[in-house]
Amino acid sequence: MSIDKTKRKIGIIGGGQLGKMMILEAKKMDFYIIILDPTAHCPAHSIADEHLVADFDDEEAIRELAGKSDVITYEFEHIGVEVLQDLESEGYNIYPTPLALATIQNKYRQKELFKEHNLPVSDHMKVITEEDIKRAGDKFGYPVMLKSCTGGYDGKGNFLIRSKSEIKEGYQALGVGDNLLMAEEFIPFDREISVLGCRGVDGEVVTYPIGENQHQGSILIESKVPADISCQVKEEALKLGREVIELFSGVGIFCIEMFVTGDNRVLINEVAPRPHNSGHYSIEGTVTSQFANHVRAITGLPLGSTDLVKPSVMRNILGEEGSTGEAKVKGIEEALKLPNVKVHNYGKKITRPNRKMGHLTVTADTVEQASRTASEASKLIKIGGD
Amino acid sequence: MSIDKTKRKIGIIGGGQLGKMMILEAKKMDFYIIILDPTAHCPAHSIADEHLVADFDDEEAIRELAGKSDVITYEFEHIGVEVLQDLESEGYNIYPTPLALATIQNKYRQKELFKEHNLPVSDHMKVITEEDIKRAGDKFGYPVMLKSCTGGYDGKGNFLIRSKSEIKEGYQALGVGDNLLMAEEFIPFDREISVLGCRGVDGEVVTYPIGENQHQGSILIESKVPADISCQVKEEALKLGREVIELFSGVGIFCIEMFVTGDNRVLINEVAPRPHNSGHYSIEGTVTSQFANHVRAITGLPLGSTDLVKPSVMRNILGEEGSTGEAKVKGIEEALKLPNVKVHNYGKKITRPNRKMGHLTVTADTVEQASRTASEASKLIKIGGD
Incomplete structure (x- = not known):
């Protein structure tokens, strides 16, 4: 034993x-x-x-x-x-291994690795000078996405250059070449989806039901599960997700964000080597949450079932606009009156505009019903400063 | 707001x-x-x-x-x-109120209260002397259940007197009248069930799916949910459970243990004014666990849905027979390989024979399937002393 x-x-x-x-x-x-x-x-x-x-x-x-x-x-x-x-x-x-982390930390290196392994990613190139951005615009067409290769999150470190005339502004916004930069072909995607997967120390890989993400100002607002995608897109996305996790020989949870285009192409956007905001629904929505499986994976325990219990929608609770200071939470009581609403209050002492202060999850018989309730509930909860 | x-x-x-x-x-x-x-x-x-x-x-x-x-x-x-x-x-x-607690602490007072309110309980009487026990035997027939009115749990404080000749032994085992005693009619029940309910500060009451309990040597071994009872018994049990909770003007979780006889009578056995071992399944098995609803109730928040997510079976993990000392856990890894097994390790430092050291819950499409897996899993886990 x-x-x-x-x-x-x-x-x-x-x-x-x-x-x-x-x-x-x-x-x-x-x-x-x-x-x-x-x-x-x-x-x-x-x-x-x-x-x-x-x-x-x-x-x-x-x-x-x-x-x-x-x-x-x-x-x-x-x-x-x-x-x-x-x-x-x-x-x-x-866990995940420092080697996986080193690759993932640099978005350019990440994308290059995927390209080497014939995994579908948007066209991209390294950028040092303004001239390089011009070349990217000529090659990919406009808009062009300018990104810091390292350190960005929640839209920080990204700048969408809509035309040649915005190159200077973008270049300055991202530090005039002081940071490593890359330019990417802009993908006019229909949906952004998350493939969440977990790999055990013995190499066993499990994947979660695919979620569909909505952003507001580059910050995740809502994840709906299951995503409204065709069976073919789903299979393709799960296959790609699994390939990425195996590529990193990862141990623990990985989240692979992907774009789905209007003509049903699936492109890998970014990978996070950790439990991900878009997987929070799994606490109520699946048999074994992303957090539980991460703990099992890194301690060498067998992984648990990722079956969906019910259609689920997660919405982030963000710090109110224009309000900074000691966090005051309002409306949790009203939100909990709505059916199957679960509130997660992170307990951050200080709120700032759009800071992730908590989230709520709603399970229901259909994802549409869950989404309606989640939207209603999230309007009731306000976190502002003193 | x-x-x-x-x-x-x-x-x-x-x-x-x-x-x-x-x-x-x-x-x-x-x-x-x-x-x-x-x-x-x-x-x-x-x-x-x-x-x-x-x-x-x-x-x-x-x-x-x-x-x-x-x-x-x-x-x-x-x-x-x-x-x-x-x-x-x-x-x-x-919460629950000291008044409810005072009544519940004394099993005789508890039973008398139910009788006063025409709630079905077994026949019972106060006992001071051996002569009283004899009278109870004459009145109820044998076997007679002798109980300490206060302080008993997990079968401690109970003695089953099978015939007149065992009166002295029972009387001595329970302290020769030093404790408050009562004698009860023995109910040859078919099933023991648990009705779990929660009352909010505003008087709202929710009840949980009914579970069916198996004991071994007076210690709870397994709870299966839903219980294998007729619709009529289920409705009667839920009605009684609700009446008990309202009777105590309780706030928080109450567990009402009941007997179901071969001819489908439902009798109230005992009440616990707190989350109960037979309700542990609700963590994985219901939308809002007994612990979550208890917290919501006592803090004045609205109660959550108690809908069953899947048929569920909980089994206790008890300290091994003949083994006392610093707890060593074996077999969790093997148990987690079985489908949908969740292990709760309480982290008690010292194990004793039959001490409740943890529990496991299995959800499945049928309660039979969950029970088979739970039984298999619980055979794999052993907690013994040094």
């Missing part, structure tokens, strides 16, 4: 909402959890066994975390990969 | 598995939690915001808990009710 893997201590770099939701699953099986996060009262603080209050680039603290943990994972990809690579070479278990 | 009830601080007397599972739900909405428990590393310790390490009868500590909390609840009914009554009269919110 096996050793008790639930005795493995899990170190998490980051104590935000993703860390918090991992811990809520891990604690069901009594895992011991250490987090590293610079914010004393971060969302995961009160449910972690230990909290190292330190910056994410504090190598000494990351080494301390490694010393206390049997396995290290992370809840966001903008961390220094060198120290993780060193630790891995010293024999520490780090 | 309403005030933010998720800012209410919840005090829980008891930091065992029930407290732990309450907290795992409460933390999704970011409630602040203080527990009172004498065991430093009790199951709820690592996920509570504060832990008052104190005995359950430590009035000063209970007062300290009240001072820190906006609402107090408890995870077991064997606590001194006087201090709770005092605190309530001083204006503290205590």
Whole structure:
């Protein structure tokens, strides 16, 4: 009979909402959890066994975390990969692997890797000078998407250049070449979908029901599951998702965002080597949530069923526009009166406009019904500052 | 728009598995939690915001808990009710109410209350002397169930007297009249079922799908949901359950254990004013678990749907016979390989024979299938001492 893997201590770099939701699953099986996060009262603080209050680039603290943990994972990809690579070479278990993280951190390297392996991605090129952007415009046509290769999230680090005359503005907005830049062919897609998958240490891969994402100002607003796509698109997307996860020899949850065009082409957009906002629906909507399977994967336990329990819609609860300060939540009570609404309040002390403060999930017999209720509920909840 | 009830601080007397599972739900909405428990590393310790390490009868500590909390609840009914009554009269919110608790703590008083309200219970009488037991035997016939009126659980405090000749043994086993005793007509029931219900502060009552319980040596082994009962029995049981909850003007979860006889009579056996072992299936098996609804109820939030997601079977994981000491868990990995098995490891440091160390839940298309898998999984998991 096996050793008790639930005795493995899990170190998490980051104590935000993703860390918090991992811990809520891990604690069901009594895992011991250490987090590293610079914010004393971060969302995961009160449910972690230990909290190292330190910056994410504090190598000494990351080494301390490694010393206390049997396995290290992370809840966001903008961390220094060198120290993780060193630790891995010293024999520490780090999942997903630093090699996967290093590739994913750089969007250009990510796209090149996919291209090398004949995985469908939009046309793209490295950009150093304004002249390079002009060449990209000539090659791809306008609009052209200008992106920082590293560090971007929630639309930060992206600039859509609609015509030649906007090249200078875009170039300046993204740091005048101080950051690594790339230009991409603009894909006039019909839908953005998420393929969520998880790979165990033994190589077993499971994929989740595909979700369809709506953004507002580049921030995810809603994910509907199942996505309204044809069977053929679904099979193609799942196949691609699985190929990406195998390509990285990943361990844990990966989210692969894809575009579906009007003529039903599926293109890989970006990969996140961690539980993803578009997979939050899985807590209520599937048999085993993305957080539960991530914990199982990185600790070497077998993966759980990803079957959809009911059609599900997740909506983010964002900090109100024009309001910054100590977070005040209103309307949760009214929202909970609506059928099958579940509210997740991350407990962030400070709100800012469009900061992800929480989310809600609605399950229903149809995705349309869930979406109507979710939309109604999210209008009721307001998080503003003092 | 309403005030933010998720800012209410919840005090829980008891930091065992029930407290732990309450907290795992409460933390999704970011409630602040203080527990009172004498065991430093009790199951709820690592996920509570504060832990008052104190005995359950430590009035000063209970007062300290009240001072820190906006609402107090408890995870077991064997606590001194006087201090709770005092605190309530001083204006503290205590749910379920001390009055309900006082009645429920005394099994005789509980049964008398039901009789007064024409709710069906087995025949019973107060017992002080051996002579009284003889009278009960003459009146009810043998076997007769002798019970301590207070303090019993998991079969402790019960003695089945099969004939007149066993009266002395039973009387001695239960303390020779030092404890309050009662004698009950023995009900040769076909099934034992649990009606779980929850009442909000506004009087709203929801009931859960009825579960069917199997005991071994008076300890709950398995709960299957839905119970294999006729529609008529189901309606009768739900009606009775609702009447009991309204009778106590309860706030929070109540579990009403009932007997179903061969001729389909339904009798109320016992009530627990708290989340109950037979309701653990609701974490995976219903839209809103008993723990989530308990938290919603006591904080004044609207209750959630209790719809069954899938047929579900819960099995307890008990400490191995003949083994006491630091708990060693084996076989979780093997159990998780079986379809839809979820393991809850309470994290108790010390195991004893038949101690409730964890449970597992299986959902499936039929209750028979779930039961087969649950039985197989529970044979794989062993918790023994050093």
